[in-house]
Amino acid sequence: MEQPDAWHQTDRLDAEQGKGDPFAAAVRATRMPMIVTNPRLPDNPIVFANDAFLRMTGYGRGEVMGRNCRLLQGKDTDRGAVALIREAVEANTDIAIDILNYRKDGMPFWNALYLSPVVNEAGEVLFFFASQLDVTDRVDAHLRVQQEKDRFEAEVAHRTRDLTEALATQTMLVHEVDHRVKNNLQMIAALLAMQTRAITDPAARNAMESMLTRVEALGTVHRRLYQSNNVERFDVAEFARDLATDLVRGSGDRIRLHLDLEAVEIPVAKAPPVALMMNELITNALKHAFPNDRPGRLSVTVAPDSAYFTIKIADDGVGMPVQVMEQRSFGKRLIGTLCRQLSASIAWMTNDPGTIVSIRLPREMAGGLEAS
Numbered sequence: 537m538e539q540p541d542a543w544h545q546t547d548r549l550d551a552e553q554g555k556g557d558p559f560a561a562a563v564r565a566t567r568m569p570m571i572v573t574n575p576r577l578p579d580n581p582i583v584f585a586n587d588a589f590l591r592m593t594g595y596g597r598g599e600v601m602g603r604n605c606r607l608l609q610g611k612d613t614d615r616g617a618v619a620l621i622r623e624a625v626e627a628n629t630d631i632a633i634d635i636l637n638y639r640k641d642g643m644p645f646w647n648a649l650y651l652s653p654v655v656n657e658a659g660e661v662l663f664f665f666a667s668q669l670d671v672t673d674r675v676d677a678h679l680r681v682q683q684e685k686d687r688f689e690a691e692v693a694h695r696t697r698d699l700t701e702a703l704a705t706q707t708m709l710v711h712e713v714d715h716r717v718k719n720n721l722q723m724i725a726a727l728l729a730m731q732t733r734a735i736t737d738p739a740a741r742n743a744m745e746s747m748l749t750r751v752e753a754l755g756t757v758h759r760r761l762y763q764s765n766n767v768e769r770f771d772v773a774e775f776a777r778d779l780a781t782d783l784v785r786g787s788g789d790r791i792r793l794h795l796d797l798e799a800v801e802i803p804v805a806k807a808p809p810v811a812l813m814m815n816e817l818i819t820n821a822l823k824h825a826f827p828n829d830r831p832g833r834l835s836v837t838v839a840p841d842s843a844y845f846t847i848k849i850a851d852d853g854v855g856m857p858v859q860v861m862e863q864r865s866f867g868k869r870l871i872g873t874l875c876r877q878l879s880a881s882i883a884w885m886t887n888d889p890g891t892i893v894s895i896r897l898p899r900e901m902a903g904g905l906e907a908s
Contacts, residue, residue: 569593569668571605572654575661579604580625583663592670594640605666608647610638621651628653628661634675646675725751746819746867753779753815757807770807772845773797773838776814780836783818790831791822797838800845802899806878810847810897813874816867817849817893825853825890832890844896852890 569589573580581602590597593608600607609618617635624631630652637647648671654663725748732744760775776797784793802810818836826832830853837848875882880897 569670571600571666571668573605573664573666575625575653575664580664589668592639592645592668593637594643599640608637610636610642610644612636612644613638621649624651625664628655634671644672645670646672722755725755743866749783749815749819750812752782753811754808756782757811760807766801768804769801770804770810772800772802772810772847774799775807775811776836776838776847779811779814780818780834783815783822784834787822787826788829790829791826792831792833794833794835795837796835798840800838800840800899802845802897809874809877813871813878813880813895814847814849816871816874817847817895820867821849821851821853821891821893825851825855827854830854840899841896843900844898847895847897848892850887850890850892852887855886855889855891 566586567588569592570584570586571582571589572584574583577583581604582600583602585597585600590600593600595607606618613636617633620633621631621635630650632648632650635647635649636644638644648669649666650668651664651666653661654665655661728744728748728751732741732748735741735744756778757770757775760770760778774797777795780793780795784791818834821834825834833852835848835850837846837850839846839848871882874880875895878897880895882893882895885892885894
């Protein structure tokens with residue numbers, strides 16, 4: 537930053553005023569357009585203009601001397617920029633600003649103006665010194681970049697709008713499919729329920745009731761998908777809440793339900809097999825752990841673990857009989873098939889009292905599921 541007394545250094549240069557003044561000679565000869573104005577005269581007129589300024593503006597010296605710098609302004613000159621220059625002059629301060637000016641022939645050009653006051657020892661402003669530079673190429677290049685940027689942003693906004701509308705249409709169609717599948721599954725469930733009531737054989741009736749719960753579980757999946765805003769992901773925790781609540785409610789008030797659920801989202805394609813597996817495990821617990829209307833507690837846990845998540849079904853019932861653990865029922869075969877399809881591992885453990893079944897599954901798609 538220039539020191540306040542820097543201009544005193546000119547005193548060390550021994551030169552007469554006029555042609556012998558090295559600073560006056562430098563201002564006259566430089567290729568930088570320069571002018572000097574006198575704020576002590578009315579309208580702060582130009583009292584000096586070098587040849588570079590005349591070449592830049594196209595005016596003759598006689599056409600600019602005694603006139604205010606506003607002669608360079610035109611119809612598209614920014615009034616805000618003009619106001620800033622006026623404020624700097626009134627406050628006797630420096631200003632550096634790009635402003636749109638006009639040559640004598642009406643051709644516009646961008647002028648990089650630097651204006652500063654010249655003061656005497658008493659602090660009085662004697663002149664304003666203005667250096668100027670035609671920066672039209674730089675400003676035009678900046679404007680072209682800005683126009684390209686605006687065009688690109690407009691194109692991105694247009695494409696984003698198109699994609700958003702397409703996604704909304706796709707979401708609507710997928711939701712409509714889920715809605716219709718849900719309705720069809722409800723109709724199938726109603727038919728199964730009617731058929732179940734007509735069956736007198738206990739074994740056949742149990743098999744039909746088991747099939748009914750599987751259909752209802754799939755119906756719950758599609759109801760959840762229909763209500764979701766995300767057509768690609770499925771929330772296992774919210775589904776577990778719905779399924780467990782419905783199944784336990786059907787068992788009466790004797791079973792206390794405890795839920796420990798953390799949000800876990802999986803690809804939609806995984807939803808049906810996960811739903812069927814959870815349905816089998818919960819219904820097995822309700823069926824075998826609490827015989828003869830025995831009261832008890834059923835706990836359902838969904839917990840994420842890095843790239844995996846765990847589903848745990850625990851009860852405090854009578855425990856899983858050995859014959860049930862070893863038998864190859866349809867339900868156990870179904871669970872085994874679903875585990876292989878989901879690349880999941882399953883463990884059956886005693887809970888002292890009761891049973892714990894823990895399944896560990898990868899969150900993302902397994903190759904076997906994608907191919908199926």
